[in-house]
Amino acid sequence: MRRTQNINLLLIFLICTVSYMDRGTLAVANPLIRQDLGLSVAEMGVLLSAFLWPYAFSLLLAGPIVDHVKPRRVLVAALIVWSIAQGAAGFVGSYLQFILTRAFLGVGEAPVFPTASRVTKDWYHETDQALRVGIWNGASSFGTAIAPALLTPVMLIYGWRWMFMLMAVIGFIFAGVWYGVYRDLDADALAPNDHHYLYGEGGAPETQSLHAAGWSRLFGFRATWGLILGFFGNVYVGWMFTAWLPGYLEIQRHMSIPKTGLVASVPFLFGLLGSMSGGWLADRLAKRGMTTIGSRKLLTVIGMVVMSAGTIVAAETPSNLLAVVSISVTMFFSLSSSGTSWALSSACAPPVYAASMGAIMDFGGFIGGALAPTITGFIVQATGSFTPALLVAGAIGLVSSAMYVVGIPAEPIRSEAVTPLPSQA
Known part of the structure; x- marks a missing residue:
């Protein structure tokens, strides 16, 4: 069991890392693409959001598909x-073609995090899940961190088109590795001690099938809307920096492209540490007697508040060093609260709807994520500064933190409250 868990977690972490490197290629190549295609800052903001809208709405289908078809396929x-x-992005010849490739990238990547959530729910006891969620959730920050450092030299030597094609090859390699290595959980084949670890004394895996009626009933619970509205602000702030940090450092802080490639990596490395730290602490609190929902909710709210404060400080400081430090603090707590929020969604959901609940939450988050690059681009173009855009992001983060406070109840959603009766199915 332990060996299987470690292999699964490593694969999920690496695949999530690749997915965020793919998302970050456009941010890394921002200046050169704008120059080659003759795009304004506002047009680049729209292009940066082109991935996010299809991604967000595809999540609503991705979650139920993962729960029904299972993670491997x-x-x-x-x-x-x-x-x-x-790979197609490396061959685009127009702005519209670029938008279409980014849209299909969003559709393709939608199942990644719901799959990771379901794998964690399947293979780990609830008091061990938050740290594992923190590890694979931290891949979003790790992938974004290493993307500028690894891809900027490729872009400068071979051109930005080869950078996109290289990432496509890496994706195909991981498709083969995942299919060859991962196997979906078969509860009946578990050894007795492994069965006891996952399900406890006399426990048994939930055998109900996922139904469309049950999935739609999730929207009738306060917890679902608390997750949707809370995660909105988290992803808004996180994706604003994911999409615009290289551009922010070049435009607002007047850093060169090679220097930006290194400096832009620093805050996202702190994000990886934050994601793992938040997950570790949530599991520790749960093992010391705090409920899984209570521990994850507390850390999510704290992380959101500090994330928002760091964004506001970065907006107001004239110091480049303090700005980078503040953004690093922001990303540490953004990823900490993001990871505990994913663990919170799993704790709130019935087991058979784990991927569905995570996907619904992520949908709310990436509505915020989709708005962030466009709103930021238009604000910067209208004002000539990133300062108002960062202040807006900080305010959104604070409001969303309150949504977790008022929206998440103390008890999880019961399976019988969601799964329809046989006559209704």
């Missing part, structure tokens, strides 16, 4: 689709 199909889209 869904994720290999997703890797193939998004790698084709990423």
